[in-house]
Amino acid sequence: MAGTRNRVMKYLLVTGLKLSLVGTALLAIYLIYLDSSLTERFQQNRYQAPALIYGRSLQLEPGLPLTLAQVELELQQLQYRKVSQVNDSGQYAKGSQRLHIYRRPFDFPNGPAMAEAVQIDFDANGIQSMSRLPANLPLESFELEPPFIGRIAAASGEDRLLVGLEVVPNLLIETLLMIEDQDFYHHAGVSLTSIGRAALANLAAMRTVQGGSTLTQQLVKNLYLTREQTLWRKANEALMALIIDYRFSKNEILETYLNEVYFGQDRGSAIHGVGLASRFYFGKQVQELDEAEIALLIAIIKGPSYYDPRRYPERAQQRRDMVLQLMFGQNLITRATYESAVEQPLVYGESGRLVADNVPHYLELVRHELAQTMLPTDWQQQGLRIFTYLDPVAQRAAEQALQSQLSRVSDDPDLQGAVVVADANHYGITAVVGDRNPRRVGFNRAVAAFRPVGSLIKPFVYVNALSGDTPYELASIIEDTPITLANGADQRWSPENFDKKFKGNIMLYDAFIESRNVPAVRLGMSTGVDRLVDTLQAAGVDSPIPAYPSLTLGAVPLAPVTVSEIFVTLANYGRQQPLRTIAAVTNHAGLALYRRGQQQPKQAFSEIAAQQVVYGLRGVVNEGTGRALAARFGKDRLAGKSGTTNDYRDSWFVAFDARQVVTVWVGRDDNKPVQLTGSSGALPVVGEVFANTSIQPLSMQLPEALTMQNYHRDLGVLIPLDCAEGRLLPGLTRAVPERQTCAGTVREEKWWERWF
Structure with missing residues (x-):
């Protein structure tokens, strides 16, 4: 009996030993596998980071025509808090003609900028002076951080802004470790002390009230494991935590946790990382957080949905105040700080969104352009920060103008429109609206609506006519008489004017500002339709252009964004660069990945011709089809051109000042007539955009090659400047012929003049 028992015990012992050896071997193999795969994944693919998109940063300088109200609106968009006394970054105070601003620190594309306090004084003309505080030193330039306008989420659908451990406040780190893992710097990834403490607490409560997971275990669970509650998952979590802790430093683990921890939802995207x-939650960078804000973030970690400060403010405040109490109890903050912090509101603002108003039509262009930009293939590991030209003031003005004016000019519910605003000085697109509902995602008419442009083509006809290698100038007399042309195979075309009348001989300038069709066709045919095609392509058109005579009256479909590009070329007197939305790209750490080149624009057509055409476009606004703009804003401030297509199917207007070009199209998607001209449909939208953005008047100065000269109204020849019968127009600088009379004829010499 004893022998049998001994044999059984020996068998069990040997079998157990063998199983232990097999188990140990299997565990060792599994640990080796985990070590190799987990280490590589942790090093290279810890998380995916989105592309965060910013608008333009507002550059302030003395002399800029910006009002105090406009700068204050910018501060409100950036979620600056208005206070009576400025003490911290992200705050501003307002006087009658003065702003005191404490700018937040920000990593601009050209490098980081520290928080800075400035004083800005205004007068009736705009910014009068600026000074740096507290020293009150004069300041020539000051840049506000750009507004956050959207993001391109990573494939994981998670949003985060990667931050280094060096920028995270020490108080946040100390509070996090106090609440979540007091032994973080002393355990090996798994804390038996924490597990035992949690087990006792749960046993006493007869339910789960406390967890024993370390920060490393929480990180492993968030990165690599599901949330199922099984022994195998918990064991796997512990093994992975041990490996991570062995292979990587505590600071690497902590930084990864701070970038990974979940904080809630912004619409369809998950917010990860501090x-x-x-x-x-606060509209701040992490390094700006105060004690109450740090306590709230740490409080939210326990349950981002349960402690959402906007949905459940009472329970969120209770949890925050408990964290503050613990911070005070551990001497992380003083009593005065604690008492002040518990009185502070949870969050400022009620939107609960990173972006209050999305701009889907603009972001569509950004995504398209980003796809054409050479960037690292693994950019989602580092994240992107995309700096665009979007101007929130111009964007808001364009949206409001299209919505308000479409309903005013027509009661047609199917009337649609598009607006593109461009910064002509930097060749950047500053606003895009592709639908009368600016939030509607789908058909973006600013990019995809290719519609005939009508009379918008005429300035480029006149550019060719005034280029210097032709006999034409603004004062030239041209024919406004019937004409019939071959327009393609077996087609005859007899263009008419808008008023169905002909004026006979007319000065080229008058034909231009009155937008008469037949003179434009005659000029276009005289200089050549093929040349007009070349001019349009050089100005920025990259789609096919039919070389028919009807092209001279705009029989070519173009998208509003393309129309904007060719008029930016015209506004820059023939200097062409493609319009872009993206100015620069960095990763989340601030390393530059792309910066738009500073190459010189190419000269697409004659600068002298463009100068004369721009003068004519000023005349269109001063006294032609765009005179409603002059009546509203004053003469010689804007230049512009209307466009109307056959049967009133399309209404166009483009106008520009010294800074921006505004392009508007109005029509129906089904191409039915809308019974609106360019002046009655699109022009009111343009006017509203300029009414809500600051106008920088056009320069009145002519280049040296051009001077204001006196021309006979009927003959178009030079006459003396003191002739009242003449008309002053810019022309190539030359002397008036001797003996030229005010009647436009040469006076016959007297006998003594011939003698001497």
Whole structure:
């Protein structure tokens, strides 16, 4: 009996030993596998980061025609808090003609900028002076951080702004470790002390009230494991935590946790990491957080949905105040700080979104352009920060103008429109609206609506006519008489004017500002339709252009964004560069990945011709089809051109000042007539855009090659400047012929003049 028992015990012992050896071997193999795969994944693919998109940063300088109200609106868009006394970054105070601003720190594309306090004084003309505080030193330039306008989420659908451990406040780190893992710097990834403490607490409560997971275990669970509650998952979590802790430093693990921890939802995207959570809840960078804000972030970690400060403010405040109490109890903050912090509101603002108003039509262009930009293939590991030209003031003005004016000019519910605003000085697109509902995602008419442009083509006809290698100038007399042309195979074309009348001989300038069709056709045929095609392509058109005579009256479909590009070329007197939305790209750490080149624009057509055409476009606004703009804003401030297509199917208007070009199209998607001309449909939208953005008047100065000269109204020849019968127009600088009379004829010499 004893022998049998001994044999059984020996068998069990040997079998157990063998199983232990097999188990140990299998565990060792599994650990080796985990070590190799987990280490590589942790090093290279910890998380995916989105592309965060910013608008333009507002550059302030003395002399700029910006009002105090406009700068204050910019501060409100950036979620600056208005206070009576400025003490911290992200705050501003307002006087009658003065702003005191404490700018936040920000990593601009050209490098980081520290927080800075400035004083800005205004007068009736705009910014009068600026000074740096507290020293009150004169300041020539000051840049506000750009507004956050959207993001391109990573494939994981998670949003985060990667931050380095060096920018995270020490108080945040100390509070996090106090609440979540007091032994973080002393355990090996798994804390038996924490597990035992949690087990006792749960046993006493007869339910789960406390967890024993370390920060490393939480990180492993968030990165690599599901949330199922099984022993195998918990064991796997512990093994992976041990490996991560062995292979990587505590600071690497902590930084990864701070960038990974979940903080809630912004619409369909998950907010991860303290960097983006700081912006989401407080509109701040993480390094700006105060004690109450740090306590709230740490409080949210326990349950982002349950402690959402906007949906459940009472329970969120209770949890925050408990964290503040613990911070005070551990001497992380003083009593005065604690008492002040518990009185502070949870969050400022009620939007609960990173972006209050999305701009889907603009972001569509950004995505398209980003796809054409040479960037690292693994950019989602580092994240992107995309700096665009979007101007929130211009964008808001364009949206409001299209919505308000479409309903005013017509009661047709199917009337649609598009607006493109461009910065002509930097060849950047500053606003895009592709639908009368600016939030509607789908057909973006600013990019995809190719519609005939009508009379918008005429300035480029006149550019060719005034280029210097032709006999024409603004004062030339041209024919406004019937004409019939071959327009393609077996087609005859007899263009008519808008008023169905002909004026006979007419000065080229008058034909231009009155937008008469037949003179434009005659000029276009005289200089050549093929040349007009070349001019349009050089100005920025990259789609096919039919070389028929009807092209001279705009029988070519173009998208509003393309129309904007060719008029930017015209506004820059023939200097062409493609319009872009993206100015620069960095990763989340601020390393530059792309910066738009500073190459010189190419000269698409004659600068002298463009100068004369721009003068004519000023005449269109001063006294032609765009005179409603002059009546509203004053003469010689804007230049512009209307466009109307056959049967009133399309209404166009383009106008520009010294800074921006505004392009508007109005029509129906089904191409039915809308019974609106360019002046009655699109022009009111243009006017509203300029009414809500600051106009920088056009320069009145002519280049040296051009001077204001006196021309006979009927003959178009030079006459003396003191002739009242003449008309002053810019022309190539030359002397008036001797003995030229005010009647436009040469006076016959007297006998003594011939003698001497």
